[in-house]
Amino acid sequence: MFINCFKRKKMKNNILGLSLFSLNKYIYSYQRLNILIITLFTFVISVLDVIGLAAIVPVTLVFSDVSIVKSNKFLNLIFVSFGFEDIKYFILCLLILLLGFFLLKNIFASWVLFMQSKFITEISSNVVMSQLDKFSGMPLWEFNNMGSSILLSSTLQIPSNYINGIVRPLFAFINEVMIVLIIVLGIFLFKPVLFLVLLVFLAPSVFLIYRVFKNKSESLGDKILELRPVSFNVLSNIFNGFLELKLANKLNMMKGRLVENEKKLHMLESRAYVYQGLPLRIIELVAIIGLVIIFIYGIYFSSDPKETIALLGLFAASSYRLMPSINRMLTSVVTMKTYKSAIDELLYNYDNIYSKKSISSNDLKHKEQAELTFESELILDRISFSFPGYDKNALNNINLRIKKGEIIGFIGSSGSGKTTLMNLILRFYIENEGAILVDGLTLDESRTKAWYQSVGYVKQDTFLMDASIRENITLYDENIDENRLTYAIKQASLLSLIESLPSGDRTHIGEKGSKLSGGQRQRIGIARALYKNANVLVLDEATSALDNETEREVNESIHTLSLTDITVLIVAHRITTLRDCNRIYELKDGYIIAEHQYNQLAEKLLQ
Numbered sequence: 001m002f003i004n005c006f007k008r009k010k011m012k013n014n015i016l017g018l019s020l021f022s023l024n025k026y027i028y029s030y031q032r033l034n035i036l037i038i039t040l041f042t043f044v045i046s047v048l049d050v051i052g053l054a055a056i057v058p059v060t061l062v063f064s065d066v067s068i069v070k071s072n073k074f075l076n077l078i079f080v081s082f083g084f085e086d087i088k089y090f091i092l093c094l095l096i097l098l099l100g101f102f103l104l105k106n107i108f109a110s111w112v113l114f115m116q117s118k119f120i121t122e123i124s125s126n127v128v129m130s131q132l133d134k135f136s137g138m139p140l141w142e143f144n145n146m147g148s149s150i151l152l153s154s155t156l157q158i159p160s161n162y163i164n165g166i167v168r169p170l171f172a173f174i175n176e177v178m179i180v181l182i183i184v185l186g187i188f189l190f191k192p193v194l195f196l197v198l199l200v201f202l203a204p205s206v207f208l209i210y211r212v213f214k215n216k217s218e219s220l221g222d223k224i225l226e227l228r229p230v231s232f233n234v235l236s237n238i239f240n241g242f243l244e245l246k247l248a249n250k251l252n253m254m255k256g257r258l259v260e261n262e263k264k265l266h267m268l269e270s271r272a273y274v275y276q277g278l279p280l281r282i283i284e285l286v287a288i289i290g291l292v293i294i295f296i297y298g299i300y301f302s303s304d305p306k307e308t309i310a311l312l313g314l315f316a317a318s319s320y321r322l323m324p325s326i327n328r329m330l331t332s333v334v335t336m337k338t339y340k341s342a343i344d345e346l347l348y349n350y351d352n353i354y355s356k357k358s359i360s361s362n363d364l365k366h367k368e369q370a371e372l373t374f375e376s377e378l379i380l381d382r383i384s385f386s387f388p389g390y391d392k393n394a395l396n397n398i399n400l401r402i403k404k405g406e407i408i409g410f411i412g413s414s415g416s417g418k419t420t421l422m423n424l425i426l427r428f429y430i431e432n433e434g435a436i437l438v439d440g441l442t443l444d445e446s447r448t449k450a451w452y453q454s455v456g457y458v459k460q461d462t463f464l465m466d467a468s469i470r471e472n473i474t475l476y477d478e479n480i481d482e483n484r485l486t487y488a489i490k491q492a493s494l495l496s497l498i499e500s501l502p503s504g505d506r507t508h509i510g511e512k513g514s515k516l517s518g519g520q521r522q523r524i525g526i527a528r529a530l531y532k533n534a535n536v537l538v539l540d541e542a543t544s545a546l547d548n549e550t551e552r553e554v555n556e557s558i559h560t561l562s563l564t565d566i567t568v569l570i571v572a573h574r575i576t577t578l579r580d581c582n583r584i585y586e587l588k589d590g591y592i593i594a595e596h597q598y599n600q601l602a603e604k605l606l607q
């Protein structure tokens with residue numbers, strides 16, 4: 001569940017609350033015990049840290065005045081109980097004990113750090129998976145509108161920003177807060193005067209540093225997040241339009257835009273880096289001012305110089321330990337502020353995009369799925385559809401009755417609604433009015449998953465991977481059904497091609513099928529649908545970009561399909577593609593305006 005606006009406003013400025021809230025979303029119930037154990041161990045380390053700090057005091061006391069071993073009750077008890085005779089040997093043993101303690105403490109602390117990093121890696125996988133789920137559940141038009149640069153940034157860059165800019169600093173902050181609190185509590189109990197000195201010097205300066213840097217960091221983070229997709233976008237344009245840009249002599253201009261944007265980004269990142277280092281410098285200065293003030297107090301106001309020296313020693317020791325911790329605390333919060341926008345991107349963007357006009361895969365996960373077979377007919381009953389935000393319908397009152405095994409063609413001028421109609425049949429879009437029925441059953445959310453399994457889709461630019469032919473047909477099926485593969489290859493008229501290749505169907509086809517002709521690519525798309533055992537095959541503009549010879553090859557595949565019981569819906573600009581159709585519907589402005597037979601239509605067009 002995502003938080004409502006009220007909570008959102010309240011949390012908006014509280015980076016710690018917001019970070020904890022967001023983290024909660026990405027920790028699954030079985031991982032909660034881990035986080036408890038890690039927090040407990042972190043607490044133990046903090047206590048050990050304070051013990052280590054406190055242990056330095058008796059050792060330095062013994063060094064400054066050896067007679068303390070006898071006069072101090074506690075030290076004397078150890079000295080006598082363990083049968084020590086030589087004070088020097090006793091001090092040596094104390095030092096070895098101290099060393100051993102620090103060694104073990106630091107080994108344990110490193111192990112906990114390792115556990116923590118492992119846990120953060122798990123969270124990072126959860127974040128990426130959750131982002132991918134979001135996009136795979138997106139309505140088609142939103143997905144297309146988004147563009148690949150946003151997709152890249154949202155699934156790779158933003159999760160990485162979130163982990164490195166929010167989760168790691170949050171864990172570091174929690175570690176340091178525990179240490180600081182325990183040290184401060186120890187000082188309060190042991191030396192209230194020192195506690196007061198720390199309170200007067202360190203607390204206000206820490207607060208001031210935080211106030212100064214937090215807003216600067218947040219605005220820096222926002223700017224960085226804005227600029228990052230710009231670089232992705234320019235790069236993607238350079239990649240996709242390499243040829244055209246080169247011919248138009250615009251490649252250098254594009255490179256310039258990329259470099260300019262990266263320069264701005266690096267400047268912002270450098271500033272963020274400086275902001276992260278500054279607090280330590282300021283805290284160090286404040287600590288030195290504290291030392292000077294204790295000195296002045298000792299010289300002018302104290303009657304007991306020993307007390308001043310002890311106070312100075314303790315102040316120096318605790319500042320020495322507290323300074324890095326306070327610095328890390330501040331740096332963590334400043335970093336979290338810098339990357340706050342990553343939380344906004346993860347939690348709030350793309351969450352409310354699911355409209356009723358599309359079924360998202362998230363919806364399907366939660367809906368009980370029913371079986372569906374297609375044995376008789378597919379009916380489109382008074383279908384109307386408009387895109388969100390558009391008043392005009394893209395489709396109006398579409399009525400169709402398609403029998404199993406029929407081949408149906410769709411023609412019409414550009415923008416008449418052919419692709420929209422196919423997207424409705426494929427259930428990428430959902431009608432505003434009317435219904436689609438398969439064998440009398442309404443194609444609602446409960447039957448969408450089963451329907452996805454029975455339809456195949458071949459577009460003009462068939463999706464092809466840089467893999468072998470068989471991998472492209474089976475889409476990396478782990479248990480390939482060889483009989484079905486052979487059937488699909490034959491029906492899609494790919495057999496002669498495969499037989500001519502030295503590695504047969506194991507031949508790699510290059511990026512986007514660059515080693516194949518247009519017709520061969522389309523036929524791989526058809527074979528894929530056949531391998532999937534699709535009952536319905538949608539060919540959208542599958543032959544419009546092909547030359548006559550390759551079009552003939554694809555048409556041959558369509559003809560072979562017409563002899564099977566597969567239902568084929570063909571959207572075409574080329575009339576010859578529709579030769580095997582039982583009927584051809586003509587669309588205009590979202591209406592079906594005519595029904596044709598191939599021969600009549602061909603004659604009409606020839607006249």
Ligand SMILES: Nc1ncnc2c1ncn2[C@@H]1O[C@H](COP(=O)(O)OP(=O)(O)OP(=O)(O)O)[C@@H](O)[C@H]1O
Nearest residue numbers: 141387390394412413414415416417418419420421
């Ligand atoms: N994502 C979208 N958002 C808003 N309107 C859209 C969207 N996609 C298509 N349309 C509009 O819907 C109408 C039908 O478009 P569609 O793509 O279905 O036409 P088409 O007949 O397939 O055209 P073509 O032959 O050029 O592919 C057009 O007016 C188009 O502008």
